[in-house]
Amino acid sequence: MSELPTTGDRPAQPSTPRRTDPPPLPDPLPLPVVDNHTHVDIERDGVVMGDGAGVQGVIEAARTVGVDRLVQIGCDRESARVTAEVVTRHPEVLGGVALHPNEVPVLAERGELEEALAEIDGLLRGERIRVVGETGLDHFRTDESGRGVQEDSFRWHIAKAKELGKALQIHDRDAHDDVLRVLAEEGAPERTVMHCFSGDITMARECVERGYLLSFSGTVTFKNAHALRDALAVVPLENLLVETDAPYLTPHPHRGAPNAPYLIPLTVRVMASTLNVSVPELCTALSENSERAYGPW
Structure with a gap:
């Protein structure tokens, strides 16, 4: 299936200059929503969004x-x-843990790898760790030699989500068909989230038919991103989530600056316009879908 070259997880943005100054606060949303995928501990261009006490500022x-709620991955x-x-320490934050698909071949x-999976297994037992993820497939950064162990x-992560009754968050970069194939073969968990959805209309419809949640980022x-907005337009409100994947994928007009959860309103408003619904209606759906996926905070 086709994909925008600029979409997917952590894309290169060669035409966009790097900016280290944080963007200004956008206009507040009328109702609260959840950033369902963020990384408060990752450094980008020498800037860490939050560590230790700094998380409270985020x-x-x-x-x-x-x-008002975050899912830290x-x-x-x-x-x-x-994350654990x-x-x-922060009641506003729930967590997810996994081994990123690009991390797996390196560990192997x-x-x-076996030791690392055992550690992830232990951390997943935490009551406030509600997500197995991000896991999945990445054919952009991992070549053929590493794809077997990645799959x-x-x-393993799919099985763990089902065993523990946790939501599954999926990383899919240039691997749409194989991601859908593996999910079909294994049987997806009841709550499956396509993190940073980057597919086309056909894939969006397939995911909706399977009951997956599609999370859209900046x-x-x-x-x-015309093709991505076209895909968004066919997704029912009950299948939608929103995220930053901060500090990456900063929404327009601030591409090149580090991303952070406070920039979610920019993405939500574009989503509402694309879906031809009001911002309050979309906010309500996003909040309810997040609680359905991850449970109460």
């Missing part, structure tokens, strides 16, 4: 504009440990 800035061993700690080559890891605001 939370407060987001709350100012109507983003840890997708390597170190960030998974950070952050969610115990070092002979560390095995994806299957990429949907990009000027050249």
Whole structure:
């Protein structure tokens, strides 16, 4: 299936200059929503969105504009440990942990994959860790030699989500058909989220038919993202989520600056316009869908 070259997780943005100054606060949303995928511990261009006490600043800035809940994702061993700690100190934050698909072949080559999966298994037992993810397939950064072990890891994470009754968040970059195939073969968990959805209309309709939730990020605001907005337009409100994937995928007009949860309103308003619904109606759906996916905060 076709895909915008600028969409997907952590894309290169060669035409956009890097800016380290944080963008200004956007107009607040009329009703609260959830940033259902963010990374408060990741450094981008020398800037860390939040670590230690700094996480509270991230939370407060987001709350100012109507983003009152976050899902923090840890997708390597170190960030998974950070996530497990952050969610115990901040009631506004739930967590997800997994081994990122691009991390898996590296760990396998070092002979560390089994140990790393065992650690993720332990961290997933935490009450405020509600997500297995992000896991999935990445054919952009992982070549043929690493794809077998990557798929095995994806299957392990799917099984773990079903065993523990957790939501599954999927990373899919240049691997649409294989992601859908593996999910069909394994049987997707009841709550399956296509993180940073980057597919076309055909894939969006297939995901909706299967009952998956589609999470849209700042990429949907990009000027050249016509195909992605077309895909969004066919998704029912009950299948939608919104995210930042911060500090990446900063929405227009601030591409090049580090992203953060407080910029979610920019994405929500573009989504509402594309769907031809009011912003309050979309906010209500996004909030309800998040609680359905992850449980109460």
